[in-house]
Amino acid sequence: MLGLLIPSLSVRPLAGYGEKSPACFLVEIEGRRFLLDLGEEPATGRLPELSEAGHIDAVLISHGHADHVGGLRALDSIGNPPVYASAMVRALGDAPLRSARDLPVRGRITIGGVEIETGQSGHAPGAVWIRVGGPAGVLYSGDFSREGTLFAFDVPLPARYLIVDASYGTYDEPLERTVDMLARMARSGPLLLPTQPNGRGLEMAVHFHERNIPIALCDNHIAIARRVLESDQGVLNDNATDRLSAAVAAAVDYARVESSYGAILAADGSAASGLSETLQATFLERRLPVIFTSTPAEKSGAGEAIASGHAHFSRWNVHPRLRDLRWLVECVQPDITMPAFLRKGEIEKLPRDFIVPAVTDLKLSPDGSRDR
Ligand SMILES: [Zn+2]
DSSP, X not given: OHHHHSOOEEEEEEESSBSSOOOEEEEEXXXXXXXXXXXXXXXXXXXXXXXXXXXXXEEEOSOOSHHHHGGGGGGGGGTOOOXXXXXXXXXHSOHHHHTOEEOXXXXXXXXXXXXXXXXXXXXXXXXXXXEESGGGSEEEOOXXXXXXXXXXXXXXXXOSEEEEEOTTTTOOOOHHHHHHXXXXXXXXXXXXXXXXXXXXXXXXXHHHHHXXXXXXXXXXXXXXXXXXXXXXXXXXXXXXXXXXXXHHHHOOOHXXXXXXXXXXXXXXXXXXXHHHHHHHHHHHHXXXXXXXXXXXXXXXXXXXXXXXXXXXXXOXXXXXXXXXXXXXXXXXXXXXEEEESXXXXXXXXXXXXXXXXXXXXXXXXXXXXXXX
16 A cells, blocks of 8 residues: 555756766656756856756756756756746846746745755755655755855755765865864965855855954955845854854955955855956965865866966865765665765765665656666
């Protein structure tokens, strides 16, 4: 009898599995077909395999980073299905996102008879994890972090199938170590941190400010901080509003930091545009430290600056460590776990629970057994 109550389920990555590629997962449950995220590869503009998508009932967006939403520009190639995103993601996003339908940051909606539940994922403003189809369905973590200062995190719900952000593989160092190291550098002179204002940049501002280090923020950081602070959507942790307000109010002009000491937080995160691009040239010329905190694409200017030894990489955690992956699996209790956003060779180094047998189109039949 149980088999009649549990729907069959299939999950197919159109991108995002077996390599560090954009997010896009096709989930079919109860006869409905959903795309979880529709990203593009930021460095190359590469899109997921949309020719394999078929009819799509809805696109559900976890958060507004390009590798999760950049592919929305190709929405008409899959018949323009409705897109769902949280109010904060819509407010900070471009045209296709602004007209999206509402996905609560913590709540429940029904699409085509399928239950969709969400909670915050601690990664960026308005970022959520998504459960499709209740406990017999899929829990998609989106990008998530349990070490965030500003953005709230809700404990995810159980599901039969877990698609989890495993970007950092077996990496297990606490964020605190990086914060201490960068704070030491910023105390001894000017430090340039090209960063993403729609996420880690604002977290960094709070950490440095609370360590009494002068900070400068580019216009993009200030604009996004204001929108987050002005909104009343409950996307921030308790007391994070005061902490972010204090950091923004204390920000000084970057020239002041450049001529003495402190941290300059400037977009974009790979110094390919914006103030970080301009300042990177000056910093490298003066042999001042430039630190990238997210892994830059190999062929980008940032990748080359690191390879030549002029700039450096130091990870600022905004994704889960190995201990967080283990914790999430304990919470979700899945039958199958798909570790997303990680190269094949790195997946093999994960604990055995995370290793999925050559996934291209993995199904769970109603009795819970796996078939291909
Ligand atoms: Zn992200």
